[in-house]
Amino acid sequence: MKSRLILAAAAAAALVGSLLVSIPPAQAAPGGFNISGRNLVDANGNVFIMRGTSHPHVWFQGETASFAELAGLGSNAVRVVLGSGHRAWGTSTTSDVTNVINLCKQNRLICMLEVHDTTGFGEQSGAATLDQAVTFWNSIRTALIGQEAFVLINIGNEPIGNTNPAQWTAATVSAVQRMRTLGFLHTLVVDAPNWGQDWTNTMRANAQAVWNADTERNTLFSIHMYEVYGTAAAINGYFDAFAQMGLPLVVGEFGNAHNGQNVDEDTIMAQAQARGIGWLAWSYSGNTDGLLDQAVAFNPSQLTAWGQRVFTGANGVQATARCATVFTGCGPGGNAPPPPTGLTVSGTTSSSVSLSWNASAGATQYQVQRAAGACTASSTFSQVGTSTSTTFTNSGLAANTSFCYRVTASNTNGTSGPSNTVTGTTGGGGTGGCTATPTVQSQWGNGYVVQPVTVTNTRTTAITGWRVTFTLPSGHAIVGSWNATLSGTTGTITASNMGYNGNLGPSGSTSFGFQASRPNGDSQTATGFGCTAL
Numbered sequence: 001m002k003s004r005l006i007l008a009a010a011a012a013a014a015l016v017g018s019l020l021v022s023i024p025p026a027q028a029a030p031g032g033f034n035i036s037g038r039n040l041v042d043a044n045g046n047v048f049i050m051r052g053t054s055h056p057h058v059w060f061q062g063e064t065a066s067f068a069e070l071a072g073l074g075s076n077a078v079r080v081v082l083g084s085g086h087r088a089w090g091t092s093t094t095s096d097v098t099n100v101i102n103l104c105k106q107n108r109l110i111c112m113l114e115v116h117d118t119t120g121f122g123e124q125s126g127a128a129t130l131d132q133a134v135t136f137w138n139s140i141r142t143a144l145i146g147q148e149a150f151v152l153i154n155i156g157n158e159p160i161g162n163t164n165p166a167q168w169t170a171a172t173v174s175a176v177q178r179m180r181t182l183g184f185l186h187t188l189v190v191d192a193p194n195w196g197q198d199w200t201n202t203m204r205a206n207a208q209a210v211w212n213a214d215t216e217r218n219t220l221f222s223i224h225m226y227e228v229y230g231t232a233a234a235i236n237g238y239f240d241a242f243a244q245m246g247l248p249l250v251v252g253e254f255g256n257a258h259n260g261q262n263v264d265e266d267t268i269m270a271q272a273q274a275r276g277i278g279w280l281a282w283s284y285s286g287n288t289d290g291l292l293d294q295a296v297a298f299n300p301s302q303l304t305a306w307g308q309r310v311f312t313g314a315n316g317v318q319a320t321a322r323c324a325t326v327f328t329g330c331g332p333g334g335n336a337p338p339p340p341t342g343l344t345v346s347g348t349t350s351s352s353v354s355l356s357w358n359a360s361a362g363a364t365q366y367q368v369q370r371a372a373g374a375c376t377a378s379s380t381f382s383q384v385g386t387s388t389s390t391t392f393t394n395s396g397l398a399a400n401t402s403f404c405y406r407v408t409a410s411n412t413n414g415t416s417g418p419s420n421t422v423t424g425t426t427g428g429g430g431t432g433g434c435t436a437t438p439t440v441q442s443q444w445g446n447g448y449v450v451q452p453v454t455v456t457n458t459r460t461t462a463i464t465g466w467r468v469t470f471t472l473p474s475g476h477a478i479v480g481s482w483n484a485t486l487s488g489t490t491g492t493i494t495a496s497n498m499g500y501n502g503n504l505g506p507s508g509s510t511s512f513g514f515q516a517s518r519p520n521g522d523s524q525t526a527t528g529f530g531c532t533a534l
Helices: 066-072 094-106 130-139 167-181 202-213 232-245 265-275 305-312
Strands: 034-036 039-041 051-055 077-082 110-115 151-154 188-191 219-225 249-254 278-281 299-303 341-348 353-358 365-372 382-387 391-394 402-411 422-425 434-444 447-457 466-471 477-482 492-496 509-517 527-533
Touching: 051 066, 066 094, 066 299, 066 341, 077 094, 077 278, 094 110, 110 130, 130 167, 167 188, 167 202, 188 249, 202 219, 202 232, 219 232, 232 265, 249 265, 265 278, 299 305, 341 402, 341 422, 341 434, 341 527, 353 402, 353 422, 365 391, 382 391, 391 402, 422 527, 434 466, 447 466, 447 527
Parallel strands: 051 077, 051 278, 077 110, 110 151, 151 188, 188 219, 219 249, 249 278
Antiparallel strands: 034 039, 341 353, 353 391, 365 382, 365 402, 402 422, 434 447, 434 527, 447 509, 466 492, 466 527, 477 509
16 A cells, blocks of 8 residues: 555556567466466466455554454455564564464465565655565565465565656566575565556566566566556556456555545456456555545454445455365365354353354354363364354353364355354352353444343352352453442452342342453453352
């Protein structure tokens, strides 16, 4: 994404015309993505057409749930923003990039990784060169080598501004050649100059030279379509030029408006679908002005109008995305469902944990998997049941015990990757003389209400008071309560009866409730309700 763009009056005229050039045969990079003709082909030899968006990871490194959310919205690829350390947002480390790649693979997303520090070089103060971007890629090579079947390397985002765009050709040729010399066999994605929009036709006129410089013949050209592409003529003219050259093209970014001017996103999406051209819209969330946010505050259940256009509109992600066949369950003729999203613990008893989640498009069955103990990165799962709806209750469990859960979705085409994980903790049961049964009344992106928590006397004699303990997940906090006195606001909470609701006869019951806050994107609720009679 560019911070600014200065257009010459001749920009629209410069988009007219095309080049007719013969190309040498493509050579496949072994074990990974490669280019065949004008197509991006996966490691199994099947054409892969990218449909997805960009995720601003380097600026929002805590939003790792976004990968599952984007998969749940139907994406088959995601363009991930990284930092090389030349700009204020810092350096993406080897371990961070390894985690990003693993998150992509877990959610059956092809990762296009890009360095954003190069944006607008020559015009933007502090921007990195493409050569510096290559040095960064080499510094994290251990995260990348061996991932050629799952990762595309976008060498540098919008690497030249509008000042001397002609320098793009030599800089890009040098970057591609150096990447190959360093041993990178990945499909390399190269962005156009002019802040990605190529209104001077520099990339279009010199794409053949860049292609010829790649010893692997495995370069994918990326055009960013914003206000320069406000008409069907401009869009089709650019697409036609690459078709006539026989060179591969992807729309690496586009919006529905930019700098107060219209972008013809309908033509971009319709023509990309008709021509088999991939695209990755800008961007999931987190833009400074929010105008191109596709979701409010990284919440997939609050899509903006732009987000609805990208994911659910005509020729959008859900209508056109097909997952890469390098993932289990993907193949010609159909798609396995995306991973379920929004898995949450909806209730617990002394012997059961109840779960609910959001439906996955195309799913006919869900598989519920459980691991012993609270969720960790090393949790080992086994299947404990199936459901044809979006709820499941795991019964016959020990009291006061924690379990980790996740869910997959399936249909005749295969099985999805796993959902998010949640920890469910059974309550103390009737051994304390009472039970506490919670109900999640409502929930939203950053909060929820548990009402009622029903307290029932299980003794054969009356009780004069009760205490209920429960646990809030990390980052959650009590913001209000009623009909009980609470001991704190975070962690393990004890709720004690008020003066008017402590006396309960045999089998008698009362209730209390509370509201809690939670981080955006976290779908967990309070668990582990246990009751002690006084």
